Amino acid sequence: MKKTTSSEITICGHTYDEYIEMVKAFHGHVAPGMVIGGFMVDLANQNLPEGEFFDAICETRACLPDAIQILTPCTVGNGWLKVINLGRFALSLFEKYSGNGVRVYVDSRKLDDWPELNTFFFKLKPKKEQDFEALINEVKCAGTSIFGVREVKVDMYLVKSQHRGTFTVCPSCEEGYPGKDGEICLGCQGKAPYLNCEAPGYQ
Numbered sequence: 182m183k184k185t186t187s188s189e190i191t192i193c194g195h196t197y198d199e200y201i202e203m204v205k206a207f208h209g210h211v212a213p214g215m216v217i218g219g220f221m222v223d224l225a226n227q228n229l230p231e232g233e234f235f236d237a238i239c240e241t242r243a244c245l246p247d248a249i250q251i252l253t254p255c256t257v258g259n260g261w262l263k264v265i266n267l268g269r270f271a272l273s274l275f276e277k278y279s280g281n282g283v284r285v286y287v288d289s290r291k292l293d294d295w296p297e298l299n300t301f302f303f304k305l306k307p308k309k310e311q312d313f314e315a316l317i318n319e320v321k322c323a324g325t326s327i328f329g330v331r332e333v334k335v336d337m338y339l340v341k342s343q344h345r346g347t348f349t350v351c352p353s354c355e356e357g358y359p360g361k362d363g364e365i366c367l368g369c370q371g372k373a374p375y376l377n378c379e380a381p382g383y384q
């Protein structure tokens with residue numbers, strides 16, 4: 182295994198150790214998926230097409246959105262990061278007007294050289310049986326070598342159609358909600374995750 186010292190590695194301008202501290206501060210613990218994600222964002226940044234303003238798409242809800250949110254200006258909250266949950270550990274950064282961008286994904290064939298990383302990625306063992314130290318070390322040593330990079334052109338219509346449309350007041354709970362959801366809000370349609378509120382009209 183190639184020896185790599187932390188000081189040589191940078192992730193979007195931060196040293197590896199700085200990035201690990203950022204992950205801890207934001208996420209609460211060093212999630213391997215977020216460390217992998219940091220290298221992915223870094224690689225995407227290195228391969229951006231021309232342009233000034235970039236939005237992000239994340240194809241999984243797990244860990245990767247947080248890496249994007251701490252390393253780029255794109256967050257779910259500001260709308261510049263869209264999570265389109267395809268279940269793939271992949272992200273795209275794209276120029277927000279043209280849709281020209283770059284997609285970074287985990288190249289499954291490149292995981293063969295990294296046994297712990299392969300086990301983690303394909304969930305071959307329960308988490309508690311995985312060797313966390315060895316895994317993190319493999320993630321660090323592998324760096325960006327386990328990813329593929331492709332140019333993409335994002336379907337801006339599809340991405341924009343995720344907008345929620347106009348808001349209206351729900352006649353049942355009297356809270357605002359996207360009118361396209363129906364006569365009453367999704368919460369009052371029984372989709373709320375609370376056991377102690379009866380829907381509709383729980384007040």
Ligand SMILES: [Zn+2]
Pocket residue numbers: 351352353354355356365366367368369
């Ligand atoms: Zn309601």
